[in-house]
């Protein structure tokens with residue numbers, strides 16, 4: 001039976017949303033292939049999370065538990081996963097990993113170990129055939145069935161490329177967080193648990209974590225907000241958000257959002273962060289105030305129905321993908337806008 | 345303090361996204377037509393390499409793999425103060441994916457010999473995978489720290505802060521180590537007077553050019569051609585399409601009045 005493998009991610013032994021998203025994506029591919037879904041879980045004292053993986057769609061869980069695996073580190077995770085998969089006679093057909101700061105650190109190394117192709121930061125997946133006939137690449141030409149179609153935005157998000165790697169299993173991709181849908185949890189679903197051997201050497205442990213700081217992400221439902229008023233570093237201080245709150249008050253049910261720079265400054269808590277290391281949002285309307293539009297920010301907001309940018313710099317990258325823009329000082333533009341909106 | 349010997353920095357030339365020239369609809373690039381630039385993310389890697397040299401000594405070698413024209417970014421690196429540069433250029437490299445690219449760059453690094461630190465950009469603006477750095481580290485069998493925004497070296501170990509979801513993490517790793525530098529690292533400073541002068545001289549004197557810019561092909565680095573180019577790449581781009589929704593058609597409004605009218609329409 002073919003296997004679709006996903007990597008579980010967790011923070012302080014709590015499974016991250018990407019884990020459920022990957023399982024959801026794997027489930028729908030598995031149904032097309034009549035395959036099973038497996039999940040690789042590395043950590044320490046983490047067995048109590050296994051049931052949640054089964055409920056979220058896994059048929060099988062590979063578990064590696066060791067004190068050195070408590071938090072993600074490149075080398076030990078790389079070693080254990082690659083040793084195990086290399087030992088299998090039949091490799092997983094597909095291996096999906098989150099395009100998180102963890103997944104993008106690890107997946108390229110694993111792909112090298114397996115000589116697998118790796119498609120980066122995918123937003124769509126599918127299964128299909130590939131009829132390859134190349135005049136220069138005769139050895140690999142032929143018809144390939146059941147290929148992973150990994151689809152990703154490219155060139156500053158202006159193109160969509162479908163990338164395949166049918167020649168070698170596992171076929172690998174990293175998946176952008178916040179895009180794939182988890183399945184509805186199936187309570188009490190059973191599955192198979194397989195303990196993975198752990199052989200770590202001194203070299204695998206030579207990177208030390210001195211400190212990790214994460215603000216815990218209390219769920220506020222930015223991901224399902226219809227209207228978002230987002231503030232960036234251009235607000236210049238935390239009080240700037242008072243103005244944005246007032247603007248939000250002009251709409252029904254608008255939420256606030258912020259860029260990472262704002263979070264790093266401590267002006268807003270992390271739960272408001274939008275972008276690659278924050279939330280992916282898809283509101284009908286997003287008004288970005290004093291946001292430059294860096295690539296890691298763009299990833300989080302580009303699915304908005306309408307993006308309005310207010311920025312004093314006409315060359316800010318956000319004007320390259322916003323739908324509407326006002327070039328001006330937000331401290332002039334927004335009070336005026338509030339007045340206009342209130343008059344209606 | 346001066347105990348580093350060799351610092352490598354990997355840089356790539358990319359099409360200038362500001363100008364649409366030369367980017368074909370199918371995603372391939374007509375490199376002759378496209379306006380070219382140093383990958384913006386690699387500017388941070390260059391600055392990190394310069395900082396490492398300033399604080400801990402050593403010689404910086406900038407390495408790029410690309411067509412002959414990619415020599416332009418080596419001039420730029422020299423202007424900023426790197427000591428040596430390498431251009432790996434060979435027809436058989438064309439079409440390499442990250443697996444093949446990392447193989448070629450690894451062989452180039454092996455050819456150059458020992459090193460303490462390798463700096464890479466976080467990602468490029470064309471392929472945009474953020475994979476090549478980690479793959480080189482894997483092939484060299486050395487530790488890596490990705491998404492690095494700050495670093496120092498103490499007792500022959502690198503201590504670096506990296507970006508993670510919702511915060512930061514500080515890691516300590518032995519040397520040699522590969523670092524991918526985030527765009528939240530310090531911006532690249534101005535060119536140096538010395539560097540600018542050097543490049544002027546290089547343009548005039550062939551001999552000087554050969555001293556500062558070494559051009560290698562795949563035989564020099566003893567790379568196996570089966571692992572290079574389209575044939576050596578485990579991925580293939582089977583189809584590309586333009587995404588139309590967001591494509592730079594921003595309507596610039598004059599003021600709040602116009603905007604509030606548009607908003608009424610949008611939210612109807």
Ligand SMILES: Cc1cc2nc3c(=O)[nH]c(=O)nc-3n(C[C@H](O)[C@H](O)[C@H](O)COP(=O)(O)OP(=O)(O)OC[C@H]3O[C@@H](n4cnc5c(N)ncnc54)[C@H](O)[C@@H]3O)c2cc1C
Nearest residue numbers: 232233234259260275276277278290291292312313330526
């Ligand atoms: C691995 C990694 C992950 C990241 N993840 C994220 C992420 O999840 N989310 C995220 O947002 N960023 C993320 N970043 C950071 C990202 O690269 C940018 O640094 C960040 O998005 C910039 O935030 P900003 O737009 O608020 O600030 P800036 O880039 O400083 O932009 C401020 C803007 O405000 C404008 N401005 C200033 N004053 C005014 C005024 N009075 N009126 C109007 N406009 C004004 C300026 O013209 C400027 O364009 C990440 C970076 C890395 C390396």
Ligand SMILES: Cc1cc2nc3c(=O)[nH]c(=O)nc-3n(C[C@H](O)[C@H](O)[C@H](O)COP(=O)(O)OP(=O)(O)OC[C@H]3O[C@@H](n4cnc5c(N)ncnc54)[C@H](O)[C@@H]3O)c2cc1C
Nearest residue numbers: 119120154409441442464465467468471472473474475476
């Ligand atoms: C539309 C499109 C999509 C693609 N998608 C994929 C994909 O999903 N998977 C895949 O394997 N390949 C993909 N490729 C191929 C990929 O672009 C090439 O392999 C390329 O040679 C390197 O990858 P990158 O530009 O993504 O580099 P990244 O991995 O983003 O670069 C990270 C850093 O590595 C260093 N580096 C990268 N290339 C060079 C170089 N030539 N010389 C010196 N240093 C360098 C730089 O420091 C750079 O900042 C894609 C190409 C295109 C055009």
